Amino acid sequence: MTEEHSLGFFERYLTVWVAICIVLAMVIGYVYPGITDSFEAFEISGYSIPVVIVLFLMIYPIMVQTPFQKIIQAGKTSKPILTTLALNWGVKPFLKAGLAWFFFAVLFVRFLTPTMTSELIGGMILLGLAPCTAMVLVWSYLSKGNMGHTIVVTAINSISMLVFYAPLAIILLPIAGVGGTGLSVPFGKIAFGVLAYIGGPLVAGYLTRKIILKKKGIKWFEKFIHKLHYVSIIALLVTIVVIVSPHSNTITEQPLIVVLIAIPLLIQFFLMFIISYWTAKKLNFPYEDAAPTAQIATSNHFEVAIAMSVTLFGIDSYATLAAVTGLLIEVPVMLIIVHICLKTQHWFPSITREGIE
Numbered sequence: 441m442t443e444e445h446s447l448g449f450f451e452r453y454l455t456v457w458v459a460i461c462i463v464l465a466m467v468i469g470y471v472y473p474g475i476t477d478s479f480e481a482f483e484i485s486g487y488s489i490p491v492v493i494v495l496f497l498m499i500y501p502i503m504v505q506t507p508f509q510k511i512i513q514a515g516k517t518s519k520p521i522l523t524t525l526a527l528n529w530g531v532k533p534f535l536k537a538g539l540a541w542f543f544f545a546v547l548f549v550r551f552l553t554p555t556m557t558s559e560l561i562g563g564m565i566l567l568g569l570a571p572c573t574a575m576v577l578v579w580s581y582l583s584k585g586n587m588g589h590t591i592v593v594t595a596i597n598s599i600s601m602l603v604f605y606a607p608l609a610i611i612l613l614p615i616a617g618v619g620g621t622g623l624s625v626p627f628g629k630i631a632f633g634v635l636a637y638i639g640g641p642l643v644a645g646y647l648t649r650k651i652i653l654k655k656k657g658i659k660w661f662e663k664f665i666h667k668l669h670y671v672s673i674i675a676l677l678v679t680i681v682v683i684v685s686p687h688s689n690t691i692t693e694q695p696l697i698v699v700l701i702a703i704p705l706l707i708q709f710f711l712m713f714i715i716s717y718w719t720a721k722k723l724n725f726p727y728e729d730a731a732p733t734a735q736i737a738t739s740n741h742f743e744v745a746i747a748m749s750v751t752l753f754g755i756d757s758y759a760t761l762a763a764v765t766g767l768l769i770e771v772p773v774m775l776i777i778v779h780i781c782l783k784t785q786h787w788f789p790s791i792t793r794e795g796i797e
Contacts, residue, residue, distance in 0.1 A: 454582075454673065455775045461680040462768065468681065469688025490682050496641055498675035501668040502581045503591075503645025517589070520720075520729045524593045527716050527737035528571045529604045535715075536568030536708050537561075537612045543704040551700065556758050560701065563762030565612045566748045568708075569605050571597040572739035578676055579735045579774050583781040586728035591642065593736055601744065609748075680771060683742075691768060694761065701765040709773045713738040713780075720788075727788035731781040739774055742767040 540561045549557060572594075580590040652661045691698055716737040720730035745763040753759035 455772060457677055458680060458771050458775060461677045462684060462771075465681040465684035466688040466692065469685040470692065472685075473689060491679070494675050494679045494682055498672050498679055499577050499641040500644055501665070501671045502577055502587060503641045504648050504668060505587070505645075505665050517729075519723065520589055520725060520733055521593055521596060523719060523723060523725075524733050524736050525596065525600060527712075527719065527733070528597060529600065529608065531715060532571075532712055532737060533565070533568045533608050533612060535712060537565045537615055539704045539708050539711075540564035540568075541615050543700075548700050551696075556697075559753050559758035560697075560762050561615060562613060562753060563745075563749050563757070563759030564701075564704065565615065566609065566752070566759065567705075567740050567742075567745040567763050567766050569608055569612075570601065570741035570744040570748075572736060572741050575676075575771070575774070576732065576736050576739050578672055579739070579778055580732040581672065582775075583731045583735070583778045584728065584785075585732040585735070585781075586726075589729050590732040590736070593732070597736065598741075601741070605744075613752075684768060691761075691764060697758065697761060698765050698768075701762050702769055705762075705766055705769060706773065709738055709770070709777075713777050717781075717784075725788065727781075727785045727790055730788050734781070735774065735777060738777060739770060740766060742770070 544552060544557050544560045544564075552560070576594060577587070577590055579585075580587060649661070652664060656664075713734050716734035717730065720733045725733060742763060745766065746760060749757065749760040749763045
């Protein structure tokens with residue numbers, strides 16, 4: 441049975457805290473423009489060490505609370521895994537590319553130069569090709585999803601980027617008037633991300649759970665995880681500040697373009713969620729699998745998208761601005777989606793000790 445994660449006062453108003461942290465991050469980035477250089481001074485495979493630390497603290501408590509048996513069991517269930525892969529690689533990239541072309545090459549073209557149009561479409565395409573890893577573990581946890589399923593699919597999605605990212609980019613980037621034949625997927629960046637965001641917290645969580653249960657017993661363990669409960673949420677808020685602050689100048693210098701980017705991004709987020717959630721319902725997924733399936737298909741891996749945008753278009757390009765804008769709006773959007781999932785649990789069967797109701 442999936443554990444209950446009741447929403448207390450702090451979690452109930454998480455959207456408010458997130459908004460405050462976004463504003464704080466923008467202020468920090470404006471007041472201390474050298475913060476980007478400070479973060480870049482401490483990097484491994486393109487990941488800032490401060491980011492890695494806060495993301496570890498965000499995911500580790502969730503891993504401690506997830507029995508390893510659930511992960512093994514989830515790995516044996518092929519239908520949710522195949523569905524998520526199909527949505528991530530067969531639907532989302534083409535949906536995002538189509539929306540990007542419609543909005544930037546047709547609807548908003550009068551406000552843009554040809555270079556801006558090309559780069560914005562390219563940035564949206566690169567964003568749509570990067571399925572989420574770390575953050576989605578928090579969304580699944582908050583929406584009472586099957587964490588075993590989420591961990592397995594997130595790991596598979598991360599590895600599948602090595603196979604599908606470059607070929608799909610080569611197919612779709614010509615829509616932006618950009619050739620992708622020389623595209624090189626950052627193997628080291630993705631591999632390190634899988635290790636840091638999934639492997640490390642998973643091993644640490646498994647060992648913590650095993651040692652405490654063996655030496656202290658179930659009652660002490662329950663007290664421990666109760667105290668650990670808010671570590672993920674606090675780490676999420678700190679993560680927002682750490683990730684957004686280096687990009688604050690990029691966002692504030694071109695507010696109109698940010699608004700134009702946000703419109704198709706918002707439409708894509710909610711449209712992809714509706715498609716994924718509806719697919720899960722039609723396939724009769726239990727709610728605990730349906731919620732993370734839809735959330736994984738909806739969200740994105742911004743570190744990879746931003747890295748690829750910088751590589752192909754440059755750090756000051758509109759493509760990179762599109763990727764950064766996606767980072768800015770995804771957290772509030774995904775919190776809204778978490779609430780939608782929690783309010784619609786009754787639409788789906790539920791996992792019980794005996795199976796599926």
